[in-house]
Structure formats: C-alpha cells, structure tokens
Amino acid sequence: AQSVTQLGSHVSVSEGALVLLRCNYSSSVPPYLFWYVQYPNQGLQLLLKYTSAATLVKGINGFEAEFKKSETSFHLTKPSAHMSDAAEYFCAVTHVQSSASKIIFGSGTRLSIRP
C-alpha cells in the first residue's frame, strides 16, 4: 500500500527566505512522486515530478525537490520565497505499474509569505 504524509498543514516564511515543504511517502514498490500547487479558487497545477530518473528534480517557478530513498522523503524547496508563492501545495505518490486509482494525495500544506 502507498501513502503520503505532509508534515505541517501550514508553513509561514518571510519573503526572500528559504521555502521547505516536507513530504514523506510509503511505498512497497519504486514510486513516482509529484508536487502540485493550488492557488485560491483554482485547480491543481503540476509543479514537478520524479519518475526514477535524476533524484534532484527541478520544476516551475524556481521550485525543486530531492528524492531520498533512504529517508522515504520528497521535500520541496525554493531558495527565496516570493509573495506569489502563497498557495496550497500537495504531494502525491503513485508507481509505474499503478492502475489509475492508485494515486494518493497528501492532505496539503498551506504556504504563507510574510512581507
């Protein structure tokens, strides 16, 4: 069985500070991992994905995430936060042989940016 845990339902950082959103996964087979962003009153937008190639994945808007198998983690980072980064972020997991139903989303982390 697969699962995703996002640590911290709300994270607040100052503009220009490092953003770190934590995601840990559980999977009995090699996973595919994703980060999605949701701006207020909008759908989810794919930020980046890991599909068993490079462990450091770069996404849109300056975000990146590193797959660490030993820690079962896929944390999302951005070196310098911008006000426009305020949104909710979702981590998700599936695997290459998954049926369509086996995509599991975390409960989300709301990112706030302080001026």
Next chain:
Amino acid sequence: NAGVTQTPKFRVLKTGQSMTLLCAQDMNHEYMYWYRQDPGMGLRLIHYSVGEGTTAKGEVPDGYNVSRLKKQNFLLGLESAAPSQTSVYFCASSLTPAGQFFGPGTRLTVL
C-alpha cells in the same frame, strides 16, 4: 487548447435534487478522474475512467455515478444530493496514471 474545463463553476442544490457535472478535455487523454476536495483531507478519488466507455470506482464512490460516452467528456452525476456532498469537485485527465492535468473546479453546496 483549453486543457481541462468544468461546467458549471458553482452550484447550489437542495437535498434530494439531482445534477450532472461536465468535464471536457481537448488533449486526447485516455485517463479521466473525478475528485472531491474537502478541508484538511486533500483530494479523494470518486470515480475514474481508463478510456471511452469505461468507468471504475475510486475511494469514495457512494452517491455518485459517472459516464464516459465520448473520450473527451467525463460526466459526474448526483442522483439525490445530500449535505455531505457539499465540496469542491475537480476533474483531471492524463495520458498515463502519472502526471494529471486538473480543471478549475466546481464548488457545490447542498442545503
């Protein structure tokens, strides 16, 4: 290229009423999904389809039905709405199970 579109954007129903949510995609994707999003619970899969004419149950299918008569459309029906179905509904599509594209959502309130 509109991506994934959803109709309507907002709807208010009374308990017991029925309605259909329409999802359309113009990317020729095989897979389509309906999710509901509730505060603090992330997204939960209601039903999904792996191709035209196919549907399957997800995590929370009770009280909902779906149809995929055309590849580009995926309909979600509520036959007898209940207050517990108040939620934001998202449709998504993808070429494979990985990397879904989401629609803008439908905010449904059941009184």
